[in-house]
Amino acid sequence: MKPDIQNPRGQLRQALSLLRRAALPDQHHLGWAVLWLVAAALLEVMGPIMGKALIDEHLLPHHLDWPRMAALLAGVVLTGWIASGLRYLQLVRLSGLAMRSVMRLRQMVYTHVLLLPMSFFDRAITGQLVSRVTNDTEAVKSLYIQVLFVMLDSTIVLIGTVCAMAFLDWRLMLIVLALLPAVLLIVWLYQRWSAPAVTRARALRSEINGQMAESIGGMSVLQASNAEARFGQRFAKTNQDHYTARLAELRANAWLLRPALDMFNIILLGAVIFMFGQRQMTATEVGILYAFISYLARVIEPLIQITMQFSQLQQSVVASARVATLLEEGAAQEHASNRASTGKAAANDSSAPAVSISHLNFAYNPGQPVLHDLSLEIPQGDFVGIVGHTGSGKSTLLSLLLRFYPAPHGSILMHGVPLDDIDNERFRAEVGLVPQDPFLLAASARENIDMGRSLTQPQIEAAARAAHAHDFIAALDQGYDTPLGEGGSRLSVGQKQLIAIARALAGAPRILLLDEATSHIDSQTEQIVQVALDELRGKVTVIAIAHRLSTIRDANRIIVLNHGRITETGPHEQLMQIDGGLYQRLYLLQQLAA
Numbered sequence: 001m002k003p004d005i006q007n008p009r010g011q012l013r014q015a016l017s018l019l020r021r022a023a024l025p026d027q028h029h030l031g032w033a034v035l036w037l038v039a040a041a042l043l044e045v046m047g048p049i050m051g052k053a054l055i056d057e058h059l060l061p062h063h064l065d066w067p068r069m070a071a072l073l074a075g076v077v078l079t080g081w082i083a084s085g086l087r088y089l090q091l092v093r094l095s096g097l098a099m100r101s102v103m104r105l106r107q108m109v110y111t112h113v114l115l116l117p118m119s120f121f122d123r124a125i126t127g128q129l130v131s132r133v134t135n136d137t138e139a140v141k142s143l144y145i146q147v148l149f150v151m152l153d154s155t156i157v158l159i160g161t162v163c164a165m166a167f168l169d170w171r172l173m174l175i176v177l178a179l180l181p182a183v184l185l186i187v188w189l190y191q192r193w194s195a196p197a198v199t200r201a202r203a204l205r206s207e208i209n210g211q212m213a214e215s216i217g218g219m220s221v222l223q224a225s226n227a228e229a230r231f232g233q234r235f236a237k238t239n240q241d242h243y244t245a246r247l248a249e250l251r252a253n254a255w256l257l258r259p260a261l262d263m264f265n266i267i268l269l270g271a272v273i274f275m276f277g278q279r280q281m282t283a284t285e286v287g288i289l290y291a292f293i294s295y296l297a298r299v300i301e302p303l304i305q306i307t308m309q310f311s312q313l314q315q316s317v318v319a320s321a322r323v324a325t326l327l328e329e330g331a332a333q334e335h336a337s338n339r340a341s342t343g344k345a346a347a348n349d350s351s352a353p354a355v356s357i358s359h360l361n362f363a364y365n366p367g368q369p370v371l372h373d374l375s376l377e378i379p380q381g382d383f384v385g386i387v388g389h390t391g392s393g394k395s396t397l398l399s400l401l402l403r404f405y406p407a408p409h410g411s412i413l414m415h416g417v418p419l420d421d422i423d424n425e426r427f428r429a430e431v432g433l434v435p436q437d438p439f440l441l442a443a444s445a446r447e448n449i450d451m452g453r454s455l456t457q458p459q460i461e462a463a464a465r466a467a468h469a470h471d472f473i474a475a476l477d478q479g480y481d482t483p484l485g486e487g488g489s490r491l492s493v494g495q496k497q498l499i500a501i502a503r504a505l506a507g508a509p510r511i512l513l514l515d516e517a518t519s520h521i522d523s524q525t526e527q528i529v530q531v532a533l534d535e536l537r538g539k540v541t542v543i544a545i546a547h548r549l550s551t552i553r554d555a556n557r558i559i560v561l562n563h564g565r566i567t568e569t570g571p572h573e574q575l576m577q578i579d580g581g582l583y584q585r586l587y588l589l590q591q592l593a594a
């Protein structure tokens with residue numbers, strides 16, 4: 001069961017478990033960190049005890065034993081110094097640990113995002129995801145510094161100080177202790193007041209990132225639609241809401257937390273002085289008074305520190321919980337099951353159809369079927385075109401063939417093997433995709449074709465030749481090493497598409513899927529693509545969705561989808577014979593438009 005991320009306890013549990021995971025390799029550092037903190041706290045507690053001895057045993061009775069007095073004085077000063085030194089070293093050690101944990105966490109989140117199913121990205125917002133990987137993991141660092149350093153340190157100092165007070169005068173210690181629940185009440189009130197604002201501020205920050213990423217990604221559409229002012233206003237509102245949430249958080253801090261704690265400090269000091277005033281003060285009690293007043297600061301300060309960290313702590317816990325929730329998102333089925341190659345998959349029947357679909361039904365949302373009872377066989381080496389109106393289910397069918405969404409078991413076979421039974425490596429190697437949007441990296445032509453597969457230059461060049469991209473790549477100023485700019489901005493849309501085809505072919509796929517790969521290119525480039533596809537005939541099974549019917553005119557078979565059902569199927573000439581048929585109408589319409 002997923003933890004309730006709205007519930008603060010659930011969030012804290014998630015945050016701590018995430019912290020443990022990220023810090024696992026550094027566990028020994030944590031052990032040392034606690035040990036050093038205890039040593040520093042002990043040293044700090046010893047200071048006032050030596051100060052008391054100096055006053056009560058030497059200064060007040062005028063017992064001037066100089067060597068012992070010098071030793072006690074040095075003890076008071078040195079214990080303070082050494083404690084500060086240890087605390088500093090501790091901070092350095094913890095900061096290192098925190099940074100390494102953030103590094104690991106970031107890697108964990110990014111790697112996990114890469115494995116998420118496509119259905120996750122249907123609802124994910126890019127900016128928010130980026131914010132998880134960058135800001136939220138960074139916030140986990142504060143969790144380390146705050147939780148492990150300030151809070152742990154303050155708690156240890158607090159316990160040590162209360163013990164030292166009990167050693168000096170247990171009745172006075174009890175009075176100080178009796179007032180401590182008031183601090184807990186203050187902290188509780190503060191948390192109740194500020195928690196909703198903290199959660200809201202973080203959500204809004206993520207929203208700010210999301211809006212920014214969305215606007216930059218779609219800048220051309222945004223400017224062309226004259227939507228700058230509207231987007232500016234939308235952003236201003238989110239920005240203002242974020243400011244208001246942060247202000248509410250600060251108000252809780254400034255109006256409740258700080259004044260209440262300062263008041264508490266004064267009450268405590270008054271109580272101790274009042275108690276001493278009630279007593280017949282003897283000479284030896286002056287030292288105790290000195291020690292108590294020194295200790296009061298050490299009780300108040302850790303409490304202030306602990307409570308002051310709460311706001312940051314809350315933010316970090318919320319951020320960590322969000323990272324943890326993202327990490328709990330189930331990986332895509334194929335990654336999650338991490339299937340090994342099965343005997344069946346390895347058998348790979350060479351006479352079986354490349355794709356065999358039987359009675360396939362599919363819906364993204366229950367009750368809203370997109371594909372209805374689809375049955376289809378595509379022999380190996382065939383070139384098949386898929387056409388149909390917008391929304392008829394063409395891309396959905398392709399997504400199912402690519403395993404982006406789980407299809408009912410056994411309804412799709414590839415080379416005789418159910419899609420689910422093919423191991424990941426093999427599946428990705430056998431199926432190549434040329435998407436509608438070519439998606440080029442801001443890298444060289446070579447890297448864009450290689451896509452991290454460590455292909456050799458001859459393999460890359462052969463793929464580029466097969467896609468008819470070699471000539472224009474070779475003509476670039478640095479040939480295959482020419483940087484193509486962000487999103488391939490140095491190339492025309494047609495050239496980008498040819499690189500995308502080369503990329504798909506470089507993996508030597510047995511099945512090549514094209515999703516409207518020619519819809520945005522000119523007729524000349526389309527002809528190049530047609531020639532390239534023609535050359536693949538018999539070697540690679542090609543399944544191409546095309547709005548532009550000229551691309552698939554020469555296909556062995558054309559499948560016409562209408563509202564998620566196959567209504568016509570056959571080669572171009574045959575489909576053109578069906579009077580009033582959908583294909584015929586679509587084709588004639590395109591002819592007219594041309």
Ligand SMILES: Nc1ncnc2c1ncn2[C@@H]1O[C@H](COP(=O)(O)OP(=O)(O)OP(=O)(O)O)[C@@H](O)[C@H]1O
Binds near residue numbers: 122364389390392
């Ligand atoms: N990720 C999704 N979540 C929910 N519904 C979806 C999703 N993708 C597509 N649909 C719906 O499924 C139906 C088929 O969409 P699909 O994209 O497969 O059609 P298409 O034939 O490829 O259309 P086009 O030619 O416009 O690309 C549509 O009604 C669409 O709204």
